[in-house]
Amino acid sequence: MLSTLGDDSLLKPILAGGAAVEPEPWVTAEQVAHHLGVVKDTVYRWREQRNLPAHRVGRLWKFQISEVNKWVRAGGPDTLSAEKEDRS
Template structure:
């Protein structure tokens, strides 16, 4: 049985093609799945991919909220 490795915010950023700061902002403001291990935030790419597919990274909702 193979377990999925935990990855860093930097690895998530490379996977998604965004800045590392964006990953931390999405974790804090949009609920990107992450797990605190000691002082570090770790991610599983399968959870991140599922979150993206569920429109977790969609900017449309923020744009609508700012203009209303």
């Protein structure tokens, strides 16, 4: 994989196998909550207690939907134990 260099290198697509690939956008906790059909507080709780993949950018948390989807498919939110936590 090869990326372009220069002052605007972050804005140019990455070349993968000769084809341009746009980088995946970073999204907010609110957008992740909407994507998963939960409230924003649940996203933050999963980040803290269940290792939901997130990246700190300054004082904000940013997510990539592909990482979130992979985490969900691997059983990250595990609803049975999440219900037990909510009752505590």
